Amino acid sequence: MSQDQFIIIAILLLSMVMFMWGRWRHDMVAGGALLACILTGLVPSADAFTGFGHPAVITVACVLVLSYGLQITGAVDVLSQRILPSSAGPTLSIFSLTALAAVLSGFMNNVGALALLMPVAIQMAAKQGIPTGRVLMPLAFGSILGGTTTLIGTPPNLIVSGFRAESGLGHYSMFDFSPVGVSITVVGILFVGLIGWRLVPGRKQAESASFETGTYLTEVRIVADSKAVGKTLREVEATLEKEDAQIVGMVRGDVRVIAPYSRRVIREDDILVIEAEPESLGSALGSLGLKLEEEVISKKASDEEKDSGDSKAEKEKSADKSQRKDLINKRGRKVAVKSEKLSESSETAETSQSEEKKTPSKSDELVIQELVVMPDSNLAGRTASDIELRTRYGINLLAVSRQGRRSIKRLRSTPIRGGDVLLMQGVPEAVSGFANDFRCVPLAQRDIRVPVKGQALLAVGIFMSAILATAFGILPVSIAFSAAVLAYMALRIVPPRSVYDSIDWPVIVLLGALLPVAGAMASTGTADVLAGALLDWLAQGNAVIALVLILVVTMTLSDFMNNAATAAVMCPLAISVASQLGVNPDSFLMAVAIGASCAFLTPIGHQNNTLILGPGGFKFGDYWRLGLPVEIVVVVVSVPTLLWIWPL
Structure with missing residues (x-):
């Protein structure tokens, strides 16, 4: 082995130890590994941050935004109500959701399938009273397994098909992957959905602790x-x-x-x-x-104000015309024309001033914010009507939480007390101004939303358009998802100010920093050396053992490298081994396709594992507890199926 190969192995081993230790956050460890590769010359300085422009990183960021948009529009609520069992226990609920993810992943990108169902999983976990991670990890694994069933289910399948064509054997068809892929998917989902989810650590997100407001x-x-x-x-x-x-x-x-x-x-x-x-x-x-009463009243008031303004403008315009007519009769056409021009100029100025008043100078994005009324607030004993909340501040009081005590009065006529929590709706500046004026303390931002009619259907339509664009090869997944995010922003499905808040930035840094490190592993020939050594030492000319080793080595590399990169490294090796042994190369290529996709031991082996890292509150070393049994299941099921469907 060369010096560079020893160095990259040492960096990767040290990184794995730091990840498992958990003393440093995962993005810090990834940044340290990248810096070590740069200082030792394994990654050129000019290429240090190219990972942040990698399609995988862009895809993960876009998926997080699209997932958030589907959640806040209520699209996820409709999906969960109509497809998943409403009164089932945790086992049946997790099994149903995992199976649905696998089916979707066979016909759409498995990252997109996870993005669509991840908000459903979060809501399901809250409803069942179980840690979010115990639903998210089975969901992620189910979507990964489902991607192995068709040509378009996952990028490694496309890469393997390309290598087969380059070797003169032609491309694989859409469903050539199905016999083996469906076998491991069915058995894997049965294990994960019925038994395996209990092996997932019950982590809680650090940000989940919040002020308890009650109902x-x-x-x-x-x-x-x-x-x-x-x-x-x-x-x-x-x-x-x-x-x-x-x-x-x-x-x-x-x-x-x-x-x-x-x-x-x-x-x-x-x-x-x-x-x-x-x-x-x-x-x-x-x-x-249903509609919130305050929103209905606010809309009516706005419409009445608009109608009143239009009526007033029409009356003024009629009066101006009458005056101009009198002026023409008295002073002659020349004077009238001059006066009419002046009047039109004045009318234009007045219209401009009116429009200027109607155009808000601040952001018109509405937010929903919880405010706690301080004991010494001058709101105490007053109602929303008393302080003219909508007239003076342009905000709505949507609801009141009062520690279990119910008022028998209407909401706008209910006296506010110290300690009440108010649910307010308005532009951020207006809500902040109200809080400052009346000594109210904003609570930490929570996922409290009121879906807008029609936006759920629009959000799903945009998302599915992006999925179809990738499925038919019109656009790469990163480009299609980026376009969908832009559409979400333009149509206010996700407010522009919320886009960056919906992205889990430590996960983005982790992925962007480790991609150049994985590239160094491939460019230095380390992956070839490790795989070749294992085959020479252990296979010893036995084709079945060689097939198992190709599968296991590919799975192992995929746990620490990008799955597409792993497929690209292992395909030439698989074809070479099959040629040397004089056996069917399809068996080995299919083993590479399965192994490259089935990465369950780490959060960096597959984008879907990375996506659930933050929302599930996981640590780096949490994945192997369920991932290792799943990988064993994959090996046990796939090897006999490969030998049957693609005999040596």
Whole structure:
């Protein structure tokens, strides 16, 4: 072995030890490994940060943004309600979600399949009361397994097909991978979904700790197109219970009913007082097409103001025309024309000033923020109507949380007390100004959302368009997903100010720093040396042992290298070994395809493993607990299937 090969092995071993130790954050260890490679000359300084422009890094960042957009628009709520079992326990729920991920991954990029279902997994974990990671890791592994079933399921399959064509054997077809891929996927999902998920460490995210506000009381209006119109209160309550919400009151006209009769039929314009957890508030509204009362009032006020402004403008314009007509009669056409020009100029100026007033000088992005009322706040004893909340500040009071004490008054006429938590909606500057004026403390940002009608369908449409563009080879996945993110921003599906907040930057740094390190492993010939040595020492001319070694070595390398790079390194070696042994090269190429995709031991072996690192609260050494048994299952199932489908 050369000096460079010894150095890269030493750097990788030391990095693995630091990752396992967990004393430093994973992005710091990755940065240290990259710096060590640069200082030792293994990675040229000019190429030090090329990893951050790698398509894999861009794809991961885009997937995180798209996943966030699908979540906040309520698209995920609809998907989980219609496809997954609603009343199942954790085992059946995890198994169903993992199986769905595998099916989707066979016909779309497995990264995209994970992005689509990751928010569903997070909600499922919260509903089942289990750590998020115990749902996310099976989901990620299921999406990886499903990608092995078709040609387009994962990049290594395309790379293996390309190497087969270069060797003169032609490309693989769409479903040549299916017999082996489906076999390991079915067995793998049965193991992961029914047994394996219990092996995942029950980590909690560091940011998950937050102020406990309890449930919110809020008012919702039954609009004309709501699914609740014509249903009884009992039927509506049954739907809301699935979203952890309940009805505690009702308003019809000027009459407030504290304990409404369960068989009462709901009509348009009724107002329901519901109690819900802050995170489930949006899904509770979306399940029945309900509207927050404050938003309805705000929209009506805006429309009335617009109509009033239009009426006033028409009256002024009519008066101006009458004056101009009188002026023409009295002073002659020349003077009238001159006056008309001046009047038009004045009218244009007034219109400009009016439009300028209507155009907000600050951001018009609405945010939903929780504010705690301090004990000495001058809000105490006052109501939203008293302080003219909407008129003075342009913000809405959506709900109030009061530690279990319920008010029998309407929301806008409920006196506010010290310690109340207010759910406010408005532009960030207005909410901040209100908080400063009335001594309210903003809580840490939480995923509290109110879906906008139509945005869920739009978000899914854009996302699926990106998926189809990659599936049919129109655009690379990184370009298609980048275009989808831009569309999300342009259409305000994800507010521009929230785009960068939705990206897990330590994960991006980890991936961008380690890609040049993995490249150094390939460029120095270290991967070839290690794989060749293992085959010479252990295979000793036995084709079956050589096949197993190719599979195991490929899986091992893929756990620490990019899976596409691993496939590119191992394919020439597999073809060479098959040629030397005089056996069918397809068996060895398929072993490379399976091994390159099935990387379950580390968060850096596959993009899907990397994606769940932050949301699952995982450490680097958490993956092998479930990953090692899954890799054993893959080897045990795939070797006999390979020998049967692709005999030596």
